[in-house]
Amino acid sequence: MLEQREKIATNIRKGVLEYCVxxxxxxxxxxxxxxxxxxxKLHLTAGEGSLYPLLARMKTAGLVETxxxxxxxxxxxxxxxxxxxxxxxxxxxxxxxxxxTEQVEQLLGGQDGEAS
Structure with a gap:
């Protein structure tokens, strides 16, 4: 279960990392x-190795400057x-x-995983 949970978390982190930056x-x-x-520290990235290529892409896209x-x-x-x-x-x-977030909460429902 822990392996599956980490896989889900990793996929979500990848999708939001740019916006967290x-x-x-x-x-x-x-x-x-x-x-x-x-x-x-916030467990949003594994370290510098994944961050610097993202920052370079963000600079090229005009989202950040250095x-x-x-x-x-x-x-x-x-x-x-x-x-x-x-x-x-x-x-x-x-x-x-x-x-x-609101839409997902509506579909996921309560803590036990059953939709409301």
């Missing part, structure tokens, strides 16, 4: 490792920030997510 960046700009640690800043010990860090296009996409996702 946008949601995180909506409150403040973050550098890559900081964002990866936040998402890993800039370099000095970090600790003289190292530069690449910071990610949400664009206006990304904010529009996040707003749309929030509306769709609310609708889907």
């Amino acid at each position: 946008l949601g995180s960046l909506a409150s403040e700009d973050k550098y890559g490792l900081e964002l990866a640690e936040e998402l890993t 800039r370099w800043e000095e970090g600790g010990a003289g190292r530069k860090r690449k910071y990610y920030s949400i664009t206006d296009r990304g904010r529009v996409m996040l707003k749309e996702f929030r509306a769709v997510w609310a609708d889907i």
